[in-house]
Amino acid sequence: MSDSKQDILEALNIADSFTLAMDQEIRQDGLAGSLCGFALELNQTPDIKTLQQRINKFGQQFPVALASLQQRGKRFYWCKRVTPPTLFFHHQSEAEQAEQSYQKEIISHLINDKQDREEIAPIEFHLISHSTQTTFFIRWIHPFCDARGIELILKYLCTDNTSQFEKTTVKPLVNQQLDKYSWWKKILLLIKGKRYIANIDKLESIQTFDMEQSPQKLNYATYKLTAEQTDQVAKLARKHVGLTGTSLYYIACLMRALDKLNPNSEGEAFCSPYAFNLRKQRALTPVIANHVCALFSQAPRDIVKNREQLFAHLKQQNKEVIKQQLDYAFLPLMWAGSWLSLEEYGKILRLSSSEKERSSFWFSDVGKLDIPEHSFPGAEITSLFHLCQVTTPPALAFLCCNYQKQLILSYNFVEPLVTAEQIETLHQLFITELLTDDD
Amino acid sequence: MKKKLRAFIFEELVFVADPKQFSDEQDLLEAGLDSMGIMRLIMFIEDEYGITLPDTEIEPDNVQTFNRLEQWILRHKNG
Numbered sequence: 019m020s021d022s023k024q025d026i027l028e029a030l031n032i033a034d035s036f037t038l039a040m041d042q043e044i045r046q047d048g049l050a051g052s053l054c055g056f057a058l059e060l061n062q063t064p065d066i067k068t069l070q071q072r073i074n075k076f077g078q079q080f081p082v083a084l085a086s087l088q089q090r091g092k093r094f095y096w097c098k099r100v101t102p103p104t105l106f107f108h109h110q111s112e113a114e115q116a117e118q119s120y121q122k123e124i125i126s127h128l129i130n131d132k133q134d135r136e137e138i139a140p141i142e143f144h145l146i147s148h149s150t151q152t153t154f155f156i157r158w159i160h161p162f163c164d165a166r167g168i169e170l171i172l173k174y175l176c177t178d179n180t181s182q183f184e185k186t187t188v189k190p191l192v193n194q195q196l197d198k199y200s201w202w203k204k205i206l207l208l209i210k211g212k213r214y215i216a217n218i219d220k221l222e223s224i225q226t227f228d229m230e231q232s233p234q235k236l237n238y239a240t241y242k243l244t245a246e247q248t249d250q251v252a253k254l255a256r257k258h259v260g261l262t263g264t265s266l267y268y269i270a271c272l273m274r275a276l277d278k279l280n281p282n283s284e285g286e287a288f289c290s291p292y293a294f295n296l297r298k299q300r301a302l303t304p305v306i307a308n309h310v311c312a313l314f315s316q317a318p319r320d321i322v323k324n325r326e327q328l329f330a331h332l333k334q335q336n337k338e339v340i341k342q343q344l345d346y347a348f349l350p351l352m353w354a355g356s357w358l359s360l361e362e363y364g365k366i367l368r369l370s371s372s373e374k375e376r377s378s379f380w381f382s383d384v385g386k387l388d389i390p391e392h393s394f395p396g397a398e399i400t401s402l403f404h405l406c407q408v409t410t411p412p413a414l415a416f417l418c419c420n421y422q423k424q425l426i427l428s429y430n431f432v433e434p435l436v437t438a439e440q441i442e443t444l445h446q447l448f449i450t451e452l453l454t455d456d457d
Numbered sequence: 458m459k460k461k462l463r464a465f466i467f468e469e470l471v472f473v474a475d476p477k478q479f480s481d482e483q484d485l486l487e488a489g490l491d492s493m494g495i496m497r498l499i500m501f502i503e504d505e506y507g508i509t510l511p512d513t514e515i516e517p518d519n520v521q522t523f524n525r526l527e528q529w530i531l532r533h534k535n536g
Contacts, residue, residue, distance in 0.1 A: 260512055260515050261492060261495055261515045261516060261517065261520070262492045262493075262495045262496040262499070262515055263492060263496075264492045265492065265493075294493055297472075298469070298470060298471055298472040298489075299470060299471045299472065299488075299489030299490065299491055299494060300471060300472045300473070300488065300489040301472035302472075333512075336496065337496065337500075340496050340497060340500050341500050385491060
């Protein structure tokens, strides 16, 4: 790859840089970097020809999908490759292997695939076929796009009418939001953001898992609630946290489950960062890149021990954050961070003033996925789940989404720091918390 | 009032292909107004109209359509 600027397709935006700093942190832990996955379980083999055509069309319409991530000076760019990477792969089981283990083996390999940042393809599409199960797996690196973007790419693959996904030439949404503020307002927000973080850092974050051993690989466990359970969770979330706090209900229940899993863990408060999307709901553009900002949920351990107090605390915290614009206060910090080296930026993002990890766990609620029925080429989507790599600590990322009125939970954990047995216990505790009605 | 609400929701929170075609009786929750969006909307309303909307009243009945939103705001503005 040449060092000239002629091969540059696009610069990373401020939110992309934020995820790139995490990529660096994950790589420093000896893991594969900020790889993410979106797995769709299908009822049969899809129409591979149509699928491939649409994937190729996607690559043509969004050339960044075929690019290489390169550093030029201090900044990072998506650059043209001499040989574009392959976008579509078909894995077929040859052995008499159990369907679940075959799917898991391939997906585990893909999500733990260690490649140089410059070499790895921004996105890949994998069809995993077994005699009784077919899975369509999308793997991408986080600087390429966020989870909402992947939902849009999936919608792109599910339609012939791709003109509605035209690449917008306008600025990234993070920049658009920043442009709304005058320079003094940006400084004011930056100060607010710094104070917000300083306030969070007053309490040392709880780490549930033992971080003594070296991280080896990401593992995952997924669970699907029944429609009845999902309905019950929605009702309880509404009852305890209100219409505005579904995600907070999950966060609160997970904090309590983690506390019960290891009540003697060190630290003073559970703290979870989570991203919120700047795209309007149901908007089909922008498709690629990251358009997110971050905020935190934090609760001291004594409050976590009381369910109702915890719900009230997180709800009030969230309300204050939005009221004081602390959510957008992170944007100028992200802009400033994008000028730092990845090492410096990663340290600021992860470590509190006492040099300890700020996150107790990563959290993401993708919400309701509205992929039209019968739209996937030649097959029906029966279930789906998300995956993401995570730093150690905290070594746990919890992702959830709702598909066809069923809540799907995905625990992503780094072995051997966290074990599958611990996750099974955590899940049982979490389910109990989710479905508990105090009355 | 509805004009301001429509501008805020369609410019900041929810994408609809043609906002003019979206009636005051159409379902905003179905259109994609989510929990984070409702929280932002409430903050906008409280700032804009100088009222406090009680948490206990944040119910689908009050936020589902532009007509219901307006009625909810008016109850607190006039009360």
